[in-house]
Amino acid sequence: MTSKRLSHLLQFATPIYREKKMPAIFFGSIGTIADTSELQRQAFNQAFALHNLDWNWSREEYMTLLEKSGGSQRVEDYAKSMGQSVDAKAIHRSKSEIFQESLHRERLEPRLGVVEVIQQAKQKGLKLAWVTTTSKQNVESIIGALHRDIDASVFDLVLSSSEVKNSKPAQDAYDFALKELAQTPNDCIAIENNLDGLKAAKAAGLACVAFPDANTVHHNFEGANLLVSHLDFEQLQEILQNNS
Structure with missing residues (x-):
């Protein structure tokens, strides 16, 4: 994927409708999409x-x-x-x-529940963002490796280190995403697979689901709203309902 194409993804689209329960899901690092x-x-x-x-x-x-x-x-x-x-x-x-x-x-596979959550979110007209602070080249490579399962155009916003000054655990990336998508923290939920990502999401005032990968599963995700081994749309929706 070219840089021009990735830049196009940074433009957010108007949702089909605004649902108070959960207007936006923020996937955090690349490890929340695929275990690399x-x-x-x-x-x-x-x-x-x-x-x-x-x-x-x-x-x-x-x-x-x-x-x-x-x-x-x-x-x-x-x-x-x-x-x-x-x-x-x-x-x-x-x-x-x-x-x-x-x-x-390598034949890269999406993590458990990722494709289903993306599909259900789009069916309900919710916004989706990929809020990473890795390099644009890494993001482009992951998008290319997952193209069979995930169309990058489903994301209303894709961030990389190019768009923010400070990487996680600073909250800059989430602040940027909230501003670009015109959201408030209570209307969004973050998914993170590492401790610095969790810290960044919580610092920005977001509810956060910890979704550790094989190499972060033993970390202490105290402070997360939920710790899961696979993603489930109904669980995410319930957390947002309780948080709003």
Whole structure:
């Protein structure tokens, strides 16, 4: 998908009707749509080898590292803990390129309930946003990998790091989405798979469903309105009814 196409998705459409119960669903990071965590861990390890580092993040170690968002910062913090100095941004760029290339080879599947929630939301005329703070290139790659199951045009708004100054756990992305879609926090619900995403959603005043992936399932999602292993439209609707 071209940048021009992605930019087009940032224009929101007028909903069929405004339903007070749940006007908007905000999917958070890319991990709320598809579980790419293991692909990303493997990409990090390949990037380390490419930059002549003997690091190798095991799955257990990576699960702990994921308690904080931001790949470049994660690399920098890890280097400090090892008493080393590295070009974290360059390493992260290599990781991102490797990850995006892997998405062209792998058959990526939407997470449980995602397609059904999107379909039911659109049938009821609700707004949908994808509120990430990952790179535009990552978003485009995920959209391309999921095109068989999810048409990107279903989203009234797609965000990336290009649209906000501060990444999660800052609330900037959610504030931006609320303003662009002319919504109030009580009328929306966020879905997040990591702790910084949860913090960002709650800071913006949103109800939030924790939808951890295989590598964040053991994190402490205290503060979430609900913790789930699959998405269910009726559960989301009930939380909004109680929150409004």
